[in-house]
Amino acid sequence: MSDHKMATVRQVVAALEELAPLSLAESWDKVGLQVGDPDRPVKKVMLSLDSNDEGVIDEAIAKGVDLIIAHHAMIFRPVQTVRTDTPYGRKLQKLLKHDIGVYVAHTNLDIAEGGINDILASRLHLEQVEVLSRVHNTRLKKLVVFVPSTHHEQVLKALGDAGAGWIGNYSHCAFNMQGIGTFVPQAGTDPYIGEQGVLEKVEEVRIETIVSDANQGKVVAAMLAAHPYEEVAYDIYPLEIMGEELGHGRVGNLVQEMTLKQFAEFVKVQFGVPAARVVGPHDRIVRRVAVLGGSGEEFYPAALNKKADVLVTGDIRYHYAQDALADGICLVDPGHNTEKICLPSLQAYLEAKVREREYEVEVILSETNTEPFTFL
Incomplete structure (x- = not known):
């Protein structure tokens, strides 16, 4: 029996969105899942530059593809009708009839x-x-957490490994300051240090580091998992300084x-x-x-x-x-x-993510030539 897990459209595209979050897309752009059910199981994904191409859609049907991931949109302008006697309506009909999803990563992937x-x-x-x-700058925040000295290195490493503390080409950047933490565990608590009703004084370290807005959830989760306290004291401050330039x-x-x-x-x-x-x-x-x-x-x-x-x-x-x-x-x-020359790199990225998550998903490249021009 295989150790691999069945993946859904939602899970596969979540892996791609780690590289190209939808929030990066220009406001006018049409990105994301355009055709299909996000909870549909996926066994085969095909990468293509174009999704609005009948040759690509026919290839997907012939190869048993469940999901097309494309750079150019299937649906860009408002659809007034879905008449199957038109080329566009016929393409949509084929996708729906064969239950093939279409996901688009355009300016966010640019x-x-x-x-x-x-x-x-x-x-x-x-x-x-x-x-x-430049289009965006990553928003930066300062994360401050108080840790007992015994667990200082453990929490510091967890923060850095989760992506906190990146400044330029330097990782795991932080400032550490020793002090005394005080608290009284109240009724119903199960304190790691001290006992209920008694004022406790503990040697603690104040860790200050930088975290990006996009990475905040992952970093905080790693910090809480590594921290020994039942209730962790930490602060997050928005910063005026700009982070990594994106554009x-x-x-x-x-x-x-x-x-x-x-x-x-x-x-x-x-x-x-x-x-x-x-x-x-x-x-x-x-x-x-x-x-x-x-x-x-x-x-x-x-x-x-x-x-x-x-x-x-x-x-x-x-x-x-x-x-x-x-x-x-x-x-x-x-x-x-x-732009099609970028597809093998995206295939390698997605294959690595699929393996990492142990999904039973094959990632292939479209072999259809969608270049409309020839040279004489």
């Missing part, structure tokens, strides 16, 4: 650390990578400078495309690169502000290209569909 744009930046071997255009696109430096022509050829190879549109003098030397998956022409001023020599993004229109050229930044457009 923005997430380790998401689409970090993967694209890594494919270009960029160094000293930073966010191109669209990435900017960084090439390992070695090259001409714009050489760089465009490099992009073609790394992104697996047959052609790329190039804006700018082919002999221009480029070293600092901005990259943004999907359609990102409007971010070229942000790339200029970050002192990028070139912006790599899809769907660049004529007048944006002219304006960028006049403003002194080069552009390389390998197309919107290049």
Whole structure:
């Protein structure tokens, strides 16, 4: 008998949302479960760039897929009718008839650390990578807890291991101060130290550390589990300082400078495309690169502000290209569909999460080509 557990749609997408929380998505975006029942059992998941593609849906049916996880939405604009004599209605009918769920992770996956744009930046071997255009900052709080000296190290380690105390590239950061804690256990208590009705004085350590808003629940749970007291004394204070910067696109430096022509050829190879549109003098030397998956022409001023020599993004229109050229930044457009190169990394992430939770779930990649353009 297998030790693996049956997973539901809800449980599978919860694992993905650890990487790309829905709260990161832009307000206009349509993300989350768009088709299907969150409590439906899942044995096979298929990752695809596009969900609103009949070839992808037919592939999912043929392969016995229970859940499609896609970057581009199945439902984006309001649906006025579900007429099955239309291409769109027929696709929805197929999904519902075969009980296939569709979950969408779009701008939340673009923005997430380790998401689409970090993967694209890594494919270009960029160094000293930073966010191109800020959307959010993680909210930070200060956590203060009082611990008996005997359990100081135990609680301190539990806090750090759960993710508290991250400042830049340093983990387990905390301030520790010794003092005397006093309390009187009242009727109905079962104190770890002392006895009912008697004032107790205990050598304690005040631990102060930083916790992100997103990680607060996990950290507090770990702290309470490691703390010996029946009633734990702790405080959480909101802070004015901003935490990690999160946003669209990435900017960084090439390992070695090259001409714009050489760089465009490099992009073609790394992104697996047959052609790329190039804006700018082919002999221009480029070293600092901005990259943004999907359609990102409007971010070229942000790339200029970050002192990028070139912006790599899809769907660049004529007048944006002219304006960028006049403003002194080069552009390389390998197309919107290049985001598909991120799918193997997401597959590896989700497979690791599934194994960790011992779910009986197979994660596959769609083999359907959803690129609408060909090059002659």
